[in-house]
Amino acid sequence: DGVIEADWLAKWNHYMPKKVALTDGHTGRQWSYAELFQIANAVAHRLETQHKIQKGDRVALLSANELESIALFFATSRIGALLVPINHRLSGTEIDYILDNSQAKLLVHSEE
Numbered sequence: 001d002g003v004i005e006a007d008w009l010a011k012w013n014h015y016m017p018k019k020v021a022l023t024d025g026h027t028g029r030q031w032s033y034a035e036l037f038q039i040a041n042a043v044a045h046r047l048e049t050q051h052k053i054q055k056g057d058r059v060a061l062l063s064a065n066e067l068e069s070i071a072l073f074f075a076t077s078r079i080g081a082l083l084v085p086i087n088h089r090l091s092g093t094e095i096d097y098i099l100d101n102s103q104a105k106l107l108v109h110s111e112e
Helices: 008-015 033-050 067-079 092-102
Strands: 020-023 030-032 058-062 082-086 106-109
Touching (some): 008 033, 030 033, 033 067, 058 092, 067 082
Antiparallel strands (some): 020 030
16 A cells, blocks of 8 residues: 555554544643654654754754654654654753763754
8 A cells, every 4th residue: 555564654644644643641732643744754854954964863852742752753763863862851961961972963952
């Protein structure tokens, strides 16, 4: 049916696009598999075109658990980049250490 088995998100987008994929436990916000697939593809495109992220690059994420964090995970996976999640509760010194040593090409963070 044309869906690559290794692409989990594409598979679920194909088979159950309207089914809820993610629910934010705090806000109740939900994304379907189709929405998650579309957002992840759009973010991957933006990472590649605006930020020149390529296969093997590292993208750091400093944020609480949000739906957008999952979309970023799938976006980096689509490119072949690596996501470096950073606990938002760490001290500035700890965050600096991780950023310095992870060789992240880009830092994505929440407004907080």
